[in-house]
Amino acid sequence: MADVWRSIVSALEMVVMFPSMLHGALPPFPSFRSKQEKINRFSEPTISSNAKMRTPDEFLAEVRCLFEAPIQPATMLAMSARLQEQFKPKLENSNICMLPSFNHTLPSGQERGTYLALDVGGSTFRVALVALAGKQAGEAGMRIVHMSNHRIDRAVRGLEGEEFFDWMAGCIRETLATIQKRQTLEDEKEKEVVKTQQHDALSDASDAAIAAAAADAATTDAAVRRADPVPMGLSWSFPVEQTSIRNAMLLEMGKGFRATPGLLGHDLGDLVMQACRRQNLNVRVDAIVNDGSATLLARAYRDAATRMALILGTGTNAAVHLPVTTLSRGKYGARPRSWHARATHVLVNTELSMFGRGVFPTTRWDDALNAQHPQPDFQPLEYMISGRYLGEIARLVLLEAVERAALFGGVVPQGLQEPYALDTAVLAAFESDDSPQLAAAADKLMRDHPLPQDPSPAELRFVKQLATLVSRRAAAFLATAIYALNALRLDAEAAAAAAATITTSAPAARADTPTEPGSASSSSSSSTPPSLASSSSASASDPDPEPPGERPVAGLRRTTVGCNGTVIEKYPGFKGRAQAFLDELRREQQQQGRRRRDGDGGVGPGCVVLLEEAHEAAIFGAAVAACCRD
Numbered sequence: 063m064a065d066v067w068r069s070i071v072s073a074l075e076m077v078v079m080f081p082s083m084l085h086g087a088l089p090p091f092p093s094f095r096s097k098q099e100k101i102n103r104f105s106e107p108t109i110s111s112n113a114k115m116r117t118p119d120e121f122l123a124e125v126r127c128l129f130e131a132p133i134q135p136a137t138m139l140a141m142s143a144r145l146q147e148q149f150k151p152k153l154e155n156s157n158i159c160m161l162p163s164f165n166h167t168l169p170s171g172q173e174r175g176t177y178l179a180l181d182v183g184g185s186t187f188r189v190a191l192v193a194l195a196g197k198q199a200g201e202a203g204m205r206i207v208h209m210s211n212h213r214i215d216r217a218v219r220g221l222e223g224e225e226f227f228d229w230m231a232g233c234i235r236e237t238l239a240t241i242q243k244r245q246t247l248e249d250e251k252e253k254e255v256v257k258t259q260q261h262d263a264l265s266d267a268s269d270a271a272i273a274a275a276a277a278d279a280a281t282t283d284a285a286v287r288r289a290d291p292v293p294m295g296l297s298w299s300f301p302v303e304q305t306s307i308r309n310a311m312l313l314e315m316g317k318g319f320r321a322t323p324g325l326l327g328h329d330l331g332d333l334v335m336q337a338c339r340r341q342n343l344n345v346r347v348d349a350i351v352n353d354g355s356a357t358l359l360a361r362a363y364r365d366a367a368t369r370m371a372l373i374l375g376t377g378t379n380a381a382v383h384l385p386v387t388t389l390s391r392g393k394y395g396a397r398p399r400s401w402h403a404r405a406t407h408v409l410v411n412t413e414l415s416m417f418g419r420g421v422f423p424t425t426r427w428d429d430a431l432n433a434q435h436p437q438p439d440f441q442p443l444e445y446m447i448s449g450r451y452l453g454e455i456a457r458l459v460l461l462e463a464v465e466r467a468a469l470f471g472g473v474v475p476q477g478l479q480e481p482y483a484l485d486t487a488v489l490a491a492f493e494s495d496d497s498p499q500l501a502a503a504a505d506k507l508m509r510d511h512p513l514p515q516d517p518s519p520a521e522l523r524f525v526k527q528l529a530t531l532v533s534r535r536a537a538a539f540l541a542t543a544i545y546a547l548n549a550l551r552l553d554a555e556a557a558a559a560a561a562a563t564i565t566t567s568a569p570a571a572r573a574d575t576p577t578e579p580g581s582a583s584s585s586s587s588s589s590t591p592p593s594l595a596s597s598s599s600a601s602a603s604d605p606d607p608e609p610p611g612e613r614p615v616a617g618l619r620r621t622t623v624g625c626n627g628t629v630i631e632k633y634p635g636f637k638g639r640a641q642a643f644l645d646e647l648r649r650e651q652q653q654q655g656r657r658r659r660d661g662d663g664g665v666g667p668g669c670v671v672l673l674e675e676a677h678e679a680a681i682f683g684a685a686v687a688a689c690c691r692d
Contacts, residue, residue: 118524121467125459129531132423133538133643135650138545142647144421145546149412154390159413162389163381164307164397165355166405167690169363171197176207178294178345179684180234180334184317187212187230189237192685197364204363204682208244210237219318224337226321231337238292238343291346295684297356302330307691310350349687353626354381355409356683361624361676363686368622369551371676372544375627377441378448380414382547383407385558406558414543415444422446422539427458434481443543447536449486449629456525456532457484463524470521475511485510486629489529492522494634500526536629537636541643548621548671619669624676637673644671 132141152160174194181188190209197203212233221229300319302310310330315322325333331347338345351359358371358381371381386394386408394402419442424432431445431454432438445451457478463469477483488506495503500522507525508516517525630637648670676682 116467118463118467118469118520121463121469122524122527125528126531128425129535133535135646136654138538138542138643139647139650139654141421142542142546142549145417145543146550148417148421149546149550153388153393155392159411159416160389160393161411161413162386162393163351163355163409163411164304164401165349165351165359165409165687165690166386166401166407168368168383168407169359169686169690171203171363171366173363173686173689175293175689177348177685177688178234178238178292179681179688180230180294180296181299181680181684182230182297183214183299183680185214187214187233188681189234190681190685191237191241192682194363194685194689204360204685206678206681208237208241209681210240216318220320222320223324224333226319227333227337228340230334231341231343234338234345235341235343238345291344293348293688294345295349295351295686295688296331296334296347297351297353297680297684298330299353299680302350302352304350305329307349307687308347348691349684351683351687352381352411353680353683354379354411356687357381357624357626357676357679358383358409358683359686359690360679360682361622361674363682365622365624365674367620367672368624368674370544370547370621370623371679372540372623372625372630372673373627374448374540374625374630376448376450378415378444378540378627380412380544380547382410382412382551384410384551385554387558387561388550388554412547414547415441415448418443418446418539418543422542427455427462430458431455443539447540447629449627449633450482452532452536452629453484453486453489454482456489456528457482459528459532460484460525469524470513470517471515473513475507475513478511483511486633489533490633492526492529493533495526533633533636534639537639538643541640541647544623544640544671544673545644545647548623548669551621552669621669621671623671623673624679625673626676626679630673631675631677637675641673644673 132138149160174196176191176193179188179190179192181190188209188211191207193205193207195203195205210233218226218229298310300315300317301313303313304310308331311327312322312325312330312333314326331350334347335345353373354371357373358368361371362368369383373379384407386402386405389408389410419439422442424446428446431451432442435445446455460469460478461474464472464474488510491506492500492503495501499519503526504517504522507522625631625637630640
């Protein structure tokens, strides 16, 4: 009987600490909120006036308990299993998440050539000439030869309809002109060297021999400048409805852009090409990708074990490479039979930020953030892990600490009453400052949110510990979501492998049907663009062959996650923490004896998930997408 009572008390304590857990246990109650109560839902959280005052240390102890309780390995593994259950119905029927792209081929890492990569973001348009030389060349195997940055200010966002795409074409023209000018200068220097060498070698030759050598040089120069179209890959950071690897219907861009009125539903690739033709540019759009697909492709070019991509900056998202049979046929829409005949796998835009409601325990500060948000419950995971929200969570905690624990002498730092006023960069400044007095962090805080007097060392340590608690929980929840997504992928690969085994007695597949998943050479372009953009897949076999699935690491299997975004790349210690939590999850699953088979018949808990940065992913991914087109 004592054990029963202890269980009941423990359950009640969890509900008190994490009231959000009660939502999943009980059916929803009808709402009888008054009009005033509905208004209060969007106001600052209030604390009862008779709430007991506490010391900052006591208050911080409660915060630590609330933020650390749900990130124990066993709890995280259970949350991971619940997330997988949330994924499954969205693979069957959803038009807002688990969206299959038209990209079904991963690069082999042997594709070579030069491509023009376009990256359209909210504040910048980048145009880059990217050279692919094969992964065996190391860092030089994928490099930016030249890149120009064009600011997207209010005036550019205000360009209407085709004016915006004409502006894009103008930027492309400027970049190509700069590249051409630089190439001309390099050619002239090379010609001078060749002439000097020819003079030395032919000093005793006849005039006819010299003339023949000059004619050969002219022929070579003409070949360098032949007029084949320059292949382009476009990374587009706005919603589209993709209809092929190189075509997509334009949707509302938001963020103040005026390009879409009158053009909604028009083909994005055609709009870019029409604008380029008006500028007399000899280019060709070969691929359109989003940021998640671009990140996955960019990392996969260097690392054949890459099967997932993570974006974690202001917002968050993830892409994953899945067998086509993982998603229902209806998710693919009206695609040509040729696509289904070739595709065994597909890159899926998960919209991972939308998952996690009822899975991740929330604190009263999370609940306040969600209630005040214009779209409550829309992106539960993002509200707890992304750069836009980490500072806001800490701000809400600090406001309560000022009121109920007399932090900063009970004075609210200037501007901190404003929603989202506390930038996540302030938290990063505290976490990166290892000095005893936290002088650099204090300077950052006082610049952004001045106080009548300098905060004490104890108050600065309070903020630093709060920053660590908020970011550490974010890293744990991210790891939980990534682990769940990889478990889904492993299960899908196992199911696909089992289905393939059943059909082995059937007639052999057509010889031109590609196998899963690595090589892109079968679908690369057969055309040979000019020297400015001379592109071709590798014709030779890979000198360092790798299996199409995960490579072994210390006797285990490996899945690489390509990572991009300011939080995962730049927030102090964030990626390392997330990696440590991923490792803990794998060990916990081993200890619990839960086994998952991967596509090669291995054991799931033996699959190491590695977070690896994918620098300049939008640029490199756009170029790789262009070389991996159908």
